[in-house]
Structure formats: C-alpha cells, structure tokens
Amino acid sequence: MITEKIKFGTDGWRAIIAKDFTVYNVARVSKGLAEWLKPKHAAPVVLVGHDCRFGGRLFAETAAGVLCANGVKVLLADGFISTPMISLGVLKLGAHQGVVITASHNPPSYNGYKLKGPHGGPSSPKDIAAVEALIPDEVDMPQQSIAYWKEKGMLETVALEDLYVEYLKEKFDFEMLNRSPFKMAYDAMYGAGQNVIRRLLPDAVLVHCEDNPGFKGQAPEPLDKNLRELATTIATTPEIKIGLATDGDADRIGLYDEDGNFVDAHNIILLLIHYLHKYKGMTGKVVIAFSVTDRVKKLCAHYGLPVEVTAIGFKYISEIMVHDDVLVGGEESGGIAVKGHIPERDGIYDGLALYELMTKTGKTLKQLCEEVYDIIGRFVYDRHDLHIENDKKEAIIKKAADGGYARFGKYGYDRVETIDGIKYHLDNGGWIMLRASGTEPLLRVYAEGNSKEETQDILADVKATILA
Structure with a gap:
C-alpha cells in the first residue's frame, strides 16, 4: 500500500x-x-x-x-x-x-x-x-x-x-448579563458553539444555530463576507446592539456593532487589552501573531505593557502563555485568549467578556472602539485570499523573499519583516503582507491603511503587481 x-x-x-x-x-x-x-x-x-x-x-x-x-x-x-x-x-x-x-x-x-x-x-x-x-x-x-x-x-x-457551561457560569455573572440593556445576536455558523449561548443567554437572537454538517456550503469562518445574514439581522432589529459569531469549532470570533458594522479581530484584541487593563486593572505581556496590526504595539506602549510577536499559529502564542504572565494573546484570524481563562482561543469566552464590558459600562461596542481610537488613531484592515495553483503561489513567495518587488503600484515601502510571511511597512504608515497557506492552494494578501478606500486601493495594487 x-x-x-x-x-x-x-x-x-x-x-x-x-x-x-x-x-x-x-x-x-x-x-x-x-x-x-x-x-x-x-x-x-x-x-x-x-x-x-x-x-x-x-x-x-x-x-x-x-x-x-x-x-x-x-x-x-x-x-x-x-x-x-x-x-x-x-x-x-x-x-x-x-x-x-x-x-x-x-x-x-x-x-x-x-x-x-x-x-x-x-x-x-x-x-x-x-x-x-x-x-x-x-x-x-x-x-x-x-x-x-x-x-x-x-x-x-x-x-x-455541561462542564464548559458550568465553568462559564463561574466566570461571568449571567444574572447581570441577562438583564443587559444591550440585546445580543449570535451566529454559530452551524458550528459547535450553537447550544452554549442558547443555554446561557436564552433571550439572545440565534442565527444558524442548528446542526448542518455541510454548513449550507459555506466555510464557517467568521469574516464579514460570510456573515451577511447576521449583519442584516442587526441592522434591521434596533434592539440588537451586539452581534457575536464563532467559527465551526467555536474557537474564533467575529463581532458586529449596533449598526451592523463588522468589528474585526484586530479591534477585538485592542478592545480586550483596553478592557482588561484600563477597566479591570490587569497587567501582563501581550502576545500577537505576525499578521496582527501594529496598533497593538501603540496601545501597549500607552499602557506600559510589553509586547511579543510570534509566527502565525496559535500554538506559538499558547506556548508563551503557559510560561509567561500574558494578558492577551491573539491572531488576525480571530483566535484570541485572555488572562483568567485557559491558554486557548475561545470565541464564546471572548464575546462574553466584551458583552460584560458593555453591560458594566453602559457603552456600546461602537463607543468602546472610539475610546481605543482616541489613543491609537483610526485604521482599516482587510485580507484577500487568492485561490491560485501551488506553483504560482510558491513563485510569488520566492520572488518576494528574494526582494523582487520594489514597490506595489503607487505604494512604496521602507522596511520589510519576515517572521512568518513577508510584511512590507508602507511609506503611508500602513502595511502589506504576503503569506502562503500551509493547508490550501491559496495566497493570503493582508493590508492595512488609514481608511477603507485606501486599504482597498492597496490591495488592488498589490494583486495587480503580484499577478502580472
């Protein structure tokens, strides 16, 4: 054989x-x-x-x-x-x-x-x-x-x-959360978290919280493009003030604010640092994967918290959490762990922590994001996954590793990092990153700019350059 x-x-x-x-x-x-x-x-x-x-x-x-x-x-x-x-x-x-x-x-x-x-x-x-x-x-x-x-x-x-639900009851005040002025909507994406919110927050609006082993043909990844029904539900139901989504095995998180706008993992990491340090007085190192926004470093500098950057893969973050005092460890893909919980990504736990912050402060997710932006400034991130043949994918990565891209359209860069993938720090203060998937025939193109329009323009110029 x-x-x-x-x-x-x-x-x-x-x-x-x-x-x-x-x-x-x-x-x-x-x-x-x-x-x-x-x-x-x-x-x-x-x-x-x-x-x-x-x-x-x-x-x-x-x-x-x-x-x-x-x-x-x-x-x-x-x-x-x-x-x-x-x-x-x-x-x-x-x-x-x-x-x-x-x-x-x-x-x-x-x-x-x-x-x-x-x-x-x-x-x-x-x-x-x-x-x-x-x-x-x-x-x-x-x-x-x-x-x-x-x-x-x-x-x-x-x-x-049952063990997990009882554990969450020890960690959060569900009497308080069930009286929250902010109604929650939860999208399980037909995944394994579907029963938990139903059991703990019975008044939450549930989306895709039934068993469907084929996920209705949709990859259960909590990205804005995959969560349109949740976004629409929030936008058309005024009493819903937060939307929580988790992936197929419920370790990754996506969020929506009260207007139905997507709150990505970079912002969730920033919010959790802000909550745990400013509001709860907790300290510790912040550990982020290479693809996470540099605005985390800016927030941590403001709060006097050390930062460590790892290769992509939560196993690298978890390994540090086992040995060091870590406040928040997180990835761009929505896998985030926090102090006081296990050294593991947990979309439901993270979502409950931010729901607790909203309920205790009486502030919406949008208002809490504004608190963070007052410290670090506004930014917009996006990622495009290019489904291309492995040979083409590897050729692009090799060219990038060999310094073959002098600029990307109108965007020049002044610094390159290669911790895991190739990250270009742009002249405008944003960044671009190229990284090949280890499990699929796709190339991930990451970008951050100062506005939605600029970020989309960066992505367009990068794709035009590498696919030429």
Missing part, C-alpha cells in the same frame, strides 16, 4: 474528506499519538471529541478505538463539542492529551485532527512534531466496538458541554 506522509500545519492536520481525510489515515495518526504517549505515562489518558462536520462521530470513534487498542484510555465526548471544550476538559479532567476532530474554519469538504496538551491549550510545536514523526505508513484497524472498550474499562463518555 502506498501511503502519503501526514503533515500537521499551522493548526493541526487537515485534508479533504474521503480523499486524504479517511478512517484509515485517522487511525494512522492515532497510532502515532499512542506510540508517543505510552513511553511517557504508565496509564495514558486521552480526551477525544468532534465538532459538527460530516463524519465527525465516525472519525472520533476511529481515533478512540485505535487508542484503546494500543493501551490508551479514552474519555470520549458525548455529542459534538467545541475546541475550547476539549482544551478545558483536558485540564479539568487530568487527561494527558486531547484530540479534536475538526477542520475549524475550512470549507465543508475538509475535516481535521487537532492535538491539545495537558495545560489546556494547543500542543507545543515540539510535541506535535514528535507525534508526526511516529505516524506509521500502515496500521492494524481494530474491530472492537465502542461498547466493547466501555465494558473493558478503557473508554468513558463525558458531558463536555
């Missing part, structure tokens, strides 16, 4: 269902995980769960069966779960590792396999590489049922959503 090498990308292994993401390949990865765990622990325990994607239960039970057959006890989540539920569960239940069957925000044809560490966040890059190196080319497929492993005491089912 000829088997492909399985590679973990920025956030887990992802592949197209039935093409490369198969029961057999899930078994191979699970065998590698078992082989990595057994020398480390006398009685290893792994928490396994799946989100709402097609085949989730089948793939989770496949992983569980292989782990059990190789001497690893499994705690199997009962029903679909979010990634933060697994991370919290690993920590609370004392498991040695967590497995989430999810492709996060990827298109519905994909599924994936994420690894979570005992600290309650993504496994470290070193541990992921070690598991990857142990994935065999061939694996024996166990024939025993889940019921068999339960009888043998090798598998237990756990109610992770």
Whole structure:
C-alpha cells in the first residue's frame, strides 16, 4: 500500500474528506499519538471529541478505538463539542492529551485532527512534531466496538458541554448579563458553539444555530463576507446592539456593532487589552501573531505593557502563555485568549467578556472602539485570499523573499519583516503582507491603511503587481 506522509500545519492536520481525510489515515495518526504517549505515562489518558462536520462521530470513534487498542484510555465526548471544550476538559479532567476532530474554519469538504496538551491549550510545536514523526505508513484497524472498550474499562463518555457551561457560569455573572440593556445576536455558523449561548443567554437572537454538517456550503469562518445574514439581522432589529459569531469549532470570533458594522479581530484584541487593563486593572505581556496590526504595539506602549510577536499559529502564542504572565494573546484570524481563562482561543469566552464590558459600562461596542481610537488613531484592515495553483503561489513567495518587488503600484515601502510571511511597512504608515497557506492552494494578501478606500486601493495594487 502506498501511503502519503501526514503533515500537521499551522493548526493541526487537515485534508479533504474521503480523499486524504479517511478512517484509515485517522487511525494512522492515532497510532502515532499512542506510540508517543505510552513511553511517557504508565496509564495514558486521552480526551477525544468532534465538532459538527460530516463524519465527525465516525472519525472520533476511529481515533478512540485505535487508542484503546494500543493501551490508551479514552474519555470520549458525548455529542459534538467545541475546541475550547476539549482544551478545558483536558485540564479539568487530568487527561494527558486531547484530540479534536475538526477542520475549524475550512470549507465543508475538509475535516481535521487537532492535538491539545495537558495545560489546556494547543500542543507545543515540539510535541506535535514528535507525534508526526511516529505516524506509521500502515496500521492494524481494530474491530472492537465502542461498547466493547466501555465494558473493558478503557473508554468513558463525558458531558463536555455541561462542564464548559458550568465553568462559564463561574466566570461571568449571567444574572447581570441577562438583564443587559444591550440585546445580543449570535451566529454559530452551524458550528459547535450553537447550544452554549442558547443555554446561557436564552433571550439572545440565534442565527444558524442548528446542526448542518455541510454548513449550507459555506466555510464557517467568521469574516464579514460570510456573515451577511447576521449583519442584516442587526441592522434591521434596533434592539440588537451586539452581534457575536464563532467559527465551526467555536474557537474564533467575529463581532458586529449596533449598526451592523463588522468589528474585526484586530479591534477585538485592542478592545480586550483596553478592557482588561484600563477597566479591570490587569497587567501582563501581550502576545500577537505576525499578521496582527501594529496598533497593538501603540496601545501597549500607552499602557506600559510589553509586547511579543510570534509566527502565525496559535500554538506559538499558547506556548508563551503557559510560561509567561500574558494578558492577551491573539491572531488576525480571530483566535484570541485572555488572562483568567485557559491558554486557548475561545470565541464564546471572548464575546462574553466584551458583552460584560458593555453591560458594566453602559457603552456600546461602537463607543468602546472610539475610546481605543482616541489613543491609537483610526485604521482599516482587510485580507484577500487568492485561490491560485501551488506553483504560482510558491513563485510569488520566492520572488518576494528574494526582494523582487520594489514597490506595489503607487505604494512604496521602507522596511520589510519576515517572521512568518513577508510584511512590507508602507511609506503611508500602513502595511502589506504576503503569506502562503500551509493547508490550501491559496495566497493570503493582508493590508492595512488609514481608511477603507485606501486599504482597498492597496490591495488592488498589490494583486495587480503580484499577478502580472
């Protein structure tokens, strides 16, 4: 049998269902995980769960069966779960590792396999590489049922959503939030967060909070272009003052203000720093991925908070959060963690924190953003994903790395950074970044300007230059 090498990308292994993401390949990865765990622990325990994607239960039970057959006890989540539920569960239940069957925000044809560490966040890059190196080319497929492993005491089912909801009740005053003058709308994007807001904020307006494994054909990524129904709902319902959206596995966040305007991850990171430091008096380092706005540095300088920039991938931020005192850690893609919670992205937790800020201050999201702009100035960010063949994608990145772009149309630059991707600091104070996806045939083009018109003009000039 000829088997492909399985590679973990920025956030887990992802592949197209039935093409490369198969029961057999899930078994191979699970065998590698078992082989990595057994020398480390006398009685290893792994928490396994799946989100709402097609085949989730089948793939989770496949992983569980292989782990059990190789001497690893499994705690199997009962029903679909979010990634933060697994991370919290690993920590609370004392498991040695967590497995989430999810492709996060990827298109519905994909599924994936994420690894979570005992600290309650993504496994470290070193541990992921070690598991990857142990994935065999061939694996024996166990024939025993889940019921068999339960009888043998090798598998237990756990109610992770209940554990997570009770944890949130300890962290937030829901009596206060349910009396908030600001009504919330929540879009689960047919993802794994769909039950949580329903349980905690019963008066919230719910959008796409039903099970649809194909997400109605839409990639469940909380970007403005994918959330038009939520935006319209807010714009046409005056009592709704905040819109919260989370992705397929509910670890990423998108927000809307009271006018139905999108509030992106850069602004959410800034708002969380502002809330936790100015309003709650909390301190700590701020850790951001390379693609996050430099306005974070400006806000942190104002507040006297240190900043660290990492490669893209929340696992790098989480690793720092485990060892350092971190106030906020965040990515441009909407994955944000905050002090006082687990070192994990959690769209629902972040959304509740900002809903709490609004409720306590009596200020709208728009007014709170204005407070931040008074310190750092206004800016507009956007990202275009160019779906192009891998050869073309790699050629553009190579040309950029070799200094082949002297300018982008009318926009010149004075400085280049290459922490992860290639970032050009423009003469006008904005920036451009080029970065190739590690999991899909696409090139991401990032830009920030001083207005919406300028940002769109920058993007147009960049695309015209690199695609010429």
